[in-house]
Amino acid sequence: MKNCNLIIAGVGGQGVILAGNVIGEAAMSSGYDIKKTDTIGMAQRGGNVISHLRIAQKIYSPIIVEGEADIVMSFEKMEAARCSNFLKSDGIVILNNRAIPPLSVSRGVEHYPTDEEIISILKQKADKIYFVEGTKKAEELGNARTLNIFMLGCLSCFLDIEDSVWRECIIKSLPSRIVGVNIAAFEQGIEAIKI
Amino acid sequence: MSVNKKLLSGNEAIALGAYHAGIKIAAAYPGTPSTEILENLSQFKDIYAEWSTNEKVAMEVGVGASYAGARTLVAMKHVGLNVAADPFMAVAITGVNAGLVVVTADDPGALSSQNEQDNRHFAKLAKIPMLEPSDSQEAYEMMITAFDISEQFDTPVLFRTTTRVSHSKAVVELGDKKETPGVKGVFKHNFQKYIMLPANARFRRPLVEERVKNLASYSETSSFNRIFKGDDKLGIISSGMAYQYAREVFPGASFLKLGFTYPMPENLIRKFALKVKKLVVIEELDPFIEEYVRSLCIEVTGKEFISIIGELTQDIIKKGSYSIGILAENEVKKTEYTAPKLPGRLPLLCPGCPHTGTFYTLSNLGQRSVLPGEKPREPKLIITGDIGCYTLGALPPLSAIDTCGCMGASIGNAIGMQKAGVDEKLIAVIGDSTFLHSGITGLIDAVYNKAKITLIILDNKTTAMTGHQEHPGTGKTAQGEETVAVSLESIVRAIGVKNIQLVSAWDIKALKNSVKTSIDSGELSVIIVSGACAVDLRRGVDPGIIDVNKCTACGLCLALGCPAIQKDGDMIIIDGSLCVGDNCRLCRQICPNKAISPDGARQSERISEEL
Numbered sequence: 001m002k003n004c005n006l007i008i009a010g011v012g013g014q015g016v017i018l019a020g021n022v023i024g025e026a027a028m029s030s031g032y033d034i035k036k037t038d039t040i041g042m043a044q045r046g047g048n049v050i051s052h053l054r055i056a057q058k059i060y061s062p063i064i065v066e067g068e069a070d071i072v073m074s075f076e077k078m079e080a081a082r083c084s085n086f087l088k089s090d091g092i093v094i095l096n097n098r099a100i101p102p103l104s105v106s107r108g109v110e111h112y113p114t115d116e117e118i119i120s121i122l123k124q125k126a127d128k129i130y131f132v133e134g135t136k137k138a139e140e141l142g143n144a145r146t147l148n149i150f151m152l153g154c155l156s157c158f159l160d161i162e163d164s165v166w167r168e169c170i171i172k173s174l175p176s177r178i179v180g181v182n183i184a185a186f187e188q189g190i191e192a193i194k195i
Numbered sequence: 196m197s198v199n200k201k202l203l204s205g206n207e208a209i210a211l212g213a214y215h216a217g218i219k220i221a222a223a224y225p226g227t228p229s230t231e232i233l234e235n236l237s238q239f240k241d242i243y244a245e246w247s248t249n250e251k252v253a254m255e256v257g258v259g260a261s262y263a264g265a266r267t268l269v270a271m272k273h274v275g276l277n278v279a280a281d282p283f284m285a286v287a288i289t290g291v292n293a294g295l296v297v298v299t300a301d302d303p304g305a306l307s308s309q310n311e312q313d314n315r316h317f318a319k320l321a322k323i324p325m326l327e328p329s330d331s332q333e334a335y336e337m338m339i340t341a342f343d344i345s346e347q348f349d350t351p352v353l354f355r356t357t358t359r360v361s362h363s364k365a366v367v368e369l370g371d372k373k374e375t376p377g378v379k380g381v382f383k384h385n386f387q388k389y390i391m392l393p394a395n396a397r398f399r400r401p402l403v404e405e406r407v408k409n410l411a412s413y414s415e416t417s418s419f420n421r422i423f424k425g426d427d428k429l430g431i432i433s434s435g436m437a438y439q440y441a442r443e444v445f446p447g448a449s450f451l452k453l454g455f456t457y458p459m460p461e462n463l464i465r466k467f468a469l470k471v472k473k474l475v476v477i478e479e480l481d482p483f484i485e486e487y488v489r490s491l492c493i494e495v496t497g498k499e500f501i502s503i504i505g506e507l508t509q510d511i512i513k514k515g516s517y518s519i520g521i522l523a524e525n526e527v528k529k530t531e532y533t534a535p536k537l538p539g540r541l542p543l544l545c546p547g548c549p550h551t552g553t554f555y556t557l558s559n560l561g562q563r564s565v566l567p568g569e570k571p572r573e574p575k576l577i578i579t580g581d582i583g584c585y586t587l588g589a590l591p592p593l594s595a596i597d598t599c600g601c602m603g604a605s606i607g608n609a610i611g612m613q614k615a616g617v618d619e620k621l622i623a624v625i626g627d628s629t630f631l632h633s634g635i636t637g638l639i640d641a642v643y644n645k646a647k648i649t650l651i652i653l654d655n656k657t658t659a660m661t662g663h664q665e666h667p668g669t670g671k672t673a674q675g676e677e678t679v680a681v682s683l684e685s686i687v688r689a690i691g692v693k694n695i696q697l698v699s700a701w702d703i704k705a706l707k708n709s710v711k712t713s714i715d716s717g718e719l720s721v722i723i724v725s726g727a728c729a730v731d732l733r734r735g736v737d738p739g740i741i742d743v744n745k746c747t748a749c750g751l752c753l754a755l756g757c758p759a760i761q762k763d764g765d766m767i768i769i770d771g772s773l774c775v776g777d778n779c780r781l782c783r784q785i786c787p788n789k790a791i792s793p794d795g796a797r798q799s800e801r802i803s804e805e806l
Contacts, residue, residue: 011540021364024202028366034202035330037363039306048540060439062330062363065509067532078537085534102540106761107592107753110538121535144772 002160003056005064008151009083010049010075011100015148018173020051022152023159025169027055030161035062048079055159072126073155075134075147076100081118087125094154094193095122096134096147130154132192138185143178146185153189199369205361208331209270209298209354210235212338216294217375218242219265222253224632225661226272227307228358229300233270234664237673246658246665246673249602249632250275254282254297261286261295261351262389263380266342270298273314274601278633280317283351287321288399289389290349290406294342298354300361303479304506307358309582309601311505313480318353318457322403324410325353325457326419329438331365333454337419339373344413348406353457357479359436359506411458419454422467429521430471432464432484432495440509441477444516444526459487468493473521475500479507544587546734546759547775549655549700549726554588555755555781556706557595557622564592564754576714577612577619581605581634583626584660585653592756596624603633609648610641620714621648627683628658628666635686641719642691649713650721652683653700655728663730687721694718700726703784729775737793738774739782741767745790752782752791 006023010016020036027034032055039050052064066085073094074080080095087093095118104110113121122129132154138147149170156166170186171179203211210232213221221244223233237244247253250271257269271279276299283297299317302308318325326341328334334356341352387395414420429448433441438452451467453459468474468488476485476497485497500515501507516522544551558564561576580586580596581604589596598608605623613621625634630652641648658664665671670680687695694716696709706724713720738759748767752760759773760782769782769791776793783791 021202024364028200028202033366035363035365036202037359047542059365060442061436061509062359062365062439063508081535082537085532101761102538103543103756103758103761104538104541106758106763108762112538113535125532 001070001158004053004071004159005069006053006055006155007064007069007072007083007086008051008053008074009072009079011079012047012049014049014075015145016049016051016075019148019152020053022149022169022173023053023155025172026161026165027053027159029165029169033057033059035059037062048082050083071155071158073151075151077115077118078113081113081121084121084125087122089125090127091125092158093122093126093129094151095129095131096151097131098135130193132189134189134192137188137192141181141184141188143181143185146178146182149182150185150189150192153186153191154193155189156186157190157193201367201369202364203331203335203367204231204364205328205331205334205356206231206300207235208334208367209338209356209361211367211369212335213268213296213342214239214242215335215370215372216339216342217266217373218268218342219375220257220260220267221245221270222247222256222260222267223270224248224250224253224275225658225664226250226275226300227661228302228356228361229270229272229275229298230661230664231361232268232298232300233673236268237675240674244673248667250279251282254279254286257295257297258282258286258289260380261291261293263382264293265380266294266375268296268298270300272308273299273301273312274308274310275299276314276317278602283317284321285391286351287323288391288396288403290399290402291345291351292383294345295351296338296341296345296354297351298356301355301357301480303357303359306506309599311480313483314353315355315456315483316481318355321351321353322407323350323353323457324348324414324455325355327355327435327454327456328360329435329452329454330360330363331367333419334360335367335369337454339370340419348410348413350406350410355435355456357436407458411461414455414458414460415462417455417460420460420463421452421454422463423450423452425449427470428472430467430474431477432467432474432488433477434484435479437477437479437507440507440512444509444512444522453484456484459484461491464488465491465493468495475521477501477507477512541590542587543590543756543758544584544593545729546757546773547729547732547779548584549724549728550585550588550653551593551755551757551779552700552703552706552726552781553624553651553653553724554585554593554595555785556703556710557588557624558593558754560707560710561595563594566750566754575619577609577617577621579605579608579612579621579623581623581625581629582660583629583653585624585626588624590756592754602629603637606634606637606641606648606650609650610637610644610646613646613648614644622710622714623648623650625650625652626659627652627654627656627668630683631667631681635690638687638692638721639690646719647717648719649710650719651710652687652721652723654683654723654725655700656725657728659728659730663728683723687723692719692721694720696720696722698722698724700724701780703781729778732775732778734775735772737776738771739769739776739780739791739793740771741769742790742792745788747788747790749787751785751787755781755785757782
């Protein structure tokens with residue numbers, strides 16, 4: 001797609017903000033107008049993070065209105081469900097198969113939704129759901145923190161941005177010693193969607 | 196195409212704009228959403244940037260630098276301007292020498308603040324000009340103009356941004372840096388201008404009114420106040436981020452976009468009002484523009500349909516607009532979809548946080564924590580709190596803070612309660628950066644007025660909540676230079692406190708003993724609890740492991756509120772990827788069954804399996 005309203009969701013520390021910044025750079029390099037805003041709250045202290053990214057020829061508001069997101073990409077399972085209100089009726093969900101239970105769950109006060117519950121929540125809105133093994137693949141690569149770049153690989157299959165631009169922007173955004181493993185994660189992300 | 200484009204947040208654009216305007220000095224105290232402005236400026240080694248002790252000092256440093264001929268930026272969050280209001284109001288009368296721009300980063304919706312306040316009123320109060328950007332491009336351009344305005348009209352300029360402008364990224368077309376010669380600061384003595392003796396203050400008073408008049412005519416022609424012609428059925432006056440939302444909700448309407456929002460352009464507003472059939476103001480927080488328009492006897496509406504409370508959204512504008520009939524029903528989305536109810540993620544003290552042990556201790560002594568299956572007890576102790584990460588100690592399961600208002604308030608609040616005659620023992624809790632910011636004067640008051648309270652200073656050697664900024668106690672400046680680390684202990688002793696204890700944040704027994712002996716001493720006492728912030732610690736190295744054979748799942752360790760300790764069915768486990776291992780050890784100290792230990796061998800095994 002050329003124009004895109006994208007929501008990226010996750011939990012503090014998962015690399016949501018960096019992923020959004022790379023997408024922003026890639027979109028700008030490709031000649032788009034782009035605005036991005038994060039609702040972080042106190043994410044570093046275990047809260048959830050939602051990044052809004054809007055890519056088009058001209059953008060006014062950085063915030064995506066409920067029901068206007070083309071894609072929700074979530075680094076954590078339950079957080080995808082939390083963002084379902086943003087989805088368009090024919091929206092796409094890219095979902096990393098990883099649960100990070102909040103303290104209320106780990107203290108036994110609340111219940112973490114099952115995969116079936118999460119999917120049924122998303123199905124009310126989403127047209128397509130891509131369940132990807134980002135955390136697993138990143139750990140297999142020997143660096144769990146490459147999850148965010150793996151997810152960028154998945155996303156790149158849906159945006160009208162050249163592969164070379166993605167790679168350039170990833171290289172620019174990361175310290176050189178971890179570029180190799182992140183490019184590998186990016187490629188695995190693409191593979192996860194294409195098969 | 197050789198246009199220099201960058202993707203910048205509002206705060207990055209503000210910093211770069213100020214740098215390109217040729218500032219020599221920048222001063223700030225960290226506070227969301229303003230922090231990144233000075234963080235970015237401190238990267239430039241050809242200017243001087245400092246973290247000041249507090250916002251009042253930052254403002255005074257800025258005023259001095261401006262008097263001495265250096266273009267200067269001062270930045271703070273909205274409540275910071277309350278702290279800095281005294282020098283701010285003073286420089287509004289004296290005026291400046293070189294340009295002085297004061298950034299106030301407001302937080303509509305109180306996303307990370309103790310309150311919501313619309314600091315546009317400060318421009319009117321101080322009778323100085325105000326600029327309000329609506330995105331990063333404007334933030335950059337307005338900052339450069341702000342310095343020109345400051346010098347042309349001999350006035351500080353209030354630069355008002357909001358969380359959404361400061362923290363959103365957008366494409367910015369950059370110009371070149373203004374070349375300013377590296378002149379030495381020069382102060383030109385001027386009795387009537389710089390010394391606000393009553394007679395001089397009275398002399399300058401009419402000049403301030405004259406300045407407002409001149410600024411009002413400047414406002415008429417400012418390129419930041421612009422009409423965008425559309426359908427004349429509806430005219431919308433808007434400013435800041437609200438303008439961006441309104442443009443999307445009403446793509447066809449006529450707009451008067453205000454960027455220079457004090458003093459407001461009377462004639463431009465009258466002209467715009469005459470051209471449109473219905474006039475509305477769409478603005479975030481208070482009816483600042485609306486009240487001015489109404490004072491011109493122009494028929495207008497605004498807060499009648501847009502809430503005065505909280506951060507605006509397009510949905511709020513749409514629903515309000517439908518309610519007064521300026522938006523058709525089909526434009527308003529039917530909420531046929533209700534978002535699912537899911538477990539929330541309350542903010543927590545991090546795994547390995549040096550504050551956890553203190554609050555666990557206070558929680559126990561104050562009878563706050565409730566074990567599963569137990570009834571809540573009547574709380575003991577009164578614990579006055581302050582602003583920082585440690586305010587999270589107020590949340591369950593710790594629940595060990597009873598008040599939190601503003602920076603430094605914990606000490607004065609405790610003194611007041613003790614003097615009011617409460618029966619409970621009083622404990623004030625404050626962080627290191629906050630103590631230096633505005634706790635010292637409270638402690639002096641406690642010594643002077645013989646207050647019998649206990650003060651706990653939580654010294655984690657950083658300004659943690661805003662993202663690890665240096666402060667006078669850290670031994671490093673904003674620009675990374677080594678410097679004197681101001682000693683908290685020496686300050687406390689010098690003030691005259693006799694009963695001082697120094698305790699490690701990782702020793703539960705010592706924490707308990709020190710708090711007990713302090714509150715029982717019947718005199719003013721201070722406990723300095725030291726332990727470095729855990730945010731940057733490596734996790735997953737030799738984490739604690741719970742021995743299932745020894746663990747009785749009593750749940751005592753859950754009372755720490757550590758995110759790494761979790762319940763898995765009937766069992767309690769430690770998430771090894773979150774635990775900071777030997778850097779903390781709190782849970783090992785409180786487990787009655789000695790069931791928690793680091794299991795190096797098993798851990799190494801697991802890591803080699805992963806690799």
